[in-house]
Amino acid sequence: MRERILQLMLVPPEPHPPEGSADSVRIFRAGRNYYRFRLLLWLLGNIAAAAGFAAGHFATRRFLAQSPSWAVWVWAGAELTAVAVFVVAALFTFLEQRWNYELRWYIVTDRSLRIRGGIWSTHELTTTFANIQEIRVSSGPLQKLLGLADVEVHSAGGGSSGPHGSQGGHVARFEGLDNANEIRDYLVDSLRRYRDSGLGEADKEKTGPVVAAEVVLDEVRQLRAALARG
Amino acid sequence: MTPEPIPSAIAAIERPREALMQWYFCKALATTVAFPVTLLLLYFRYHTMRYRFDGEGIHMSWGILVRHEVMLNYSRIQDIHLHSNVFKRWLGLARIEIQTAAGSSGSEMTLEGLEDPEGMRNFLYSRMRGAHDKTSSDPLTGVLTEIATELRAIRTAVEQRRA
Numbered sequence: 001m002r003e004r005i006l007q008l009m010l011v012p013p014e015p016h017p018p019e020g021s022a023d024s025v026r027i028f029r030a031g032r033n034y035y036r037f038r039l040l041l042w043l044l045g046n047i048a049a050a051a052g053f054a055a056g057h058f059a060t061r062r063f064l065a066q067s068p069s070w071a072v073w074v075w076a077g078a079e080l081t082a083v084a085v086f087v088v089a090a091l092f093t094f095l096e097q098r099w100n101y102e103l104r105w106y107i108v109t110d111r112s113l114r115i116r117g118g119i120w121s122t123h124e125l126t127t128t129f130a131n132i133q134e135i136r137v138s139s140g141p142l143q144k145l146l147g148l149a150d151v152e153v154h155s156a157g158g159g160s161s162g163p164h165g166s167q168g169g170h171v172a173r174f175e176g177l178d179n180a181n182e183i184r185d186y187l188v189d190s191l192r193r194y195r196d197s198g199l200g201e202a203d204k205e206k207t208g209p210v211v212a213a214e215v216v217l218d219e220v221r222q223l224r225a226a227l228a229r230g
Numbered sequence: 231m232t233p234e235p236i237p238s239a240i241a242a243i244e245r246p247r248e249a250l251m252q253w254y255f256c257k258a259l260a261t262t263v264a265f266p267v268t269l270l271l272l273y274f275r276y277h278t279m280r281y282r283f284d285g286e287g288i289h290m291s292w293g294i295l296v297r298h299e300v301m302l303n304y305s306r307i308q309d310i311h312l313h314s315n316v317f318k319r320w321l322g323l324a325r326i327e328i329q330t331a332a333g334s335s336g337s338e339m340t341l342e343g344l345e346d347p348e349g350m351r352n353f354l355y356s357r358m359r360g361a362h363d364k365t366s367s368d369p370l371t372g373v374l375t376e377i378a379t380e381l382r383a384i385r386t387a388v389e390q391r392r393a
Contacts, residue, residue: 111360121316
């Protein structure tokens with residue numbers, strides 16, 4: 001059933017790690033409690049929507065008492081449709097919470113990371129450590145209760161959150177992690193090897209050619225010394 | 231340094247796929263009352279959209295009334311987003327959004343209607359900064375290392391002759 005629906009929706013299978021450095025690939029997943037967290041949010045949202053429906057229903061009752069009978073029927077039809085849509089939507093979004101938790105990958109290699117998420121609308125983000133500016137760990141009160149945290153990796157360039165909400169723009173989000181600190185440490189370690197990351201130029205650091213040229217200079221000096229000895 | 235040649239399949243890309251127009255039709259339908267206007271705008275966007283991929287970067291242009299032209303270098307790419315939803319997947323489409331360090335809130339370039347979006351994403355990734363280990367692939371470093379080896383050989387030879 002699940003496979004059939006996912007196939008029908010053409011949800012792509014597990015993402016491939018970015019090319020190169022196959023031995024350094026580490027795949028992180030959202031924590032088990034992330035599913036509970038999503039369910040809780042889903043429940044709260046649906047309770048709020050149901051409360052809204054009930055309030056609307058009782059608020060219009062008084063007006064309907066004075067309305068002609070056809071208006072009462074039309075209104076009842078509209079209400080029934082709304083409730084049906086609500087129930088179907090709630091059912092689908094309930095399933096979605098589970099899949100959203102399961103179909104979520106955070107792939108980190110020694111020089112890049114790739115984040116995949118989403119069912120209905122999927123997004124896959126790829127970036128390299130050379131472009132990362134900062135790493136943030138955040139967790140709300142509800143997340144803290146469940147032992148979850150989000151790790152955000154920012155690249156250069158500002159602007160607002162963009163057309164895709166928090167998922168868009170220059171932010172890669174590792175959502176709902178139960179080992180956020182481990183991942184943060186791993187990312188910071190990886191970043192250390194890219195001290196020229198972001199927009200900062202590497203002019204203080206010696207790059208490959210300079211180091212190699214110094215080796216050449218050293219050799220030439222030793223050669224001269226060897227010739228002078230003779 | 232001369233830019234690396236790019237795969238011929240990517241160099242040949244000029245126009246988006248026809249499926250993109252079908253997607254634009256769906257997109258226009260979703261705007262209900264504004265359907266005719268949106269469709270017209272998207273129709274012109276589709277028909278004037280041109281891509282050019284060369285050794286250094288991407289050129290993209292579209293629009294009649296308001297002409298847009300965007301050029302960006304592969305090496306300036308910060309992150310690459312690959313987006314698609316159910317309808318787009320049914321049409322075999324996906325959208326690639328490219329972010330540079332410029333401060334706009336949206337993406338700096340949106341590539342739509344490409345033949346093989348995932349392949350294109352992999353190509354762009356291979357060209358962005360930090361995707362390869364610089365020190366080992368830098369040709370100058372290679373040459374200098376060879377020179378050092380040669381010099382060391384000369385010194386050993388000289389010392390042996392003296393001995």
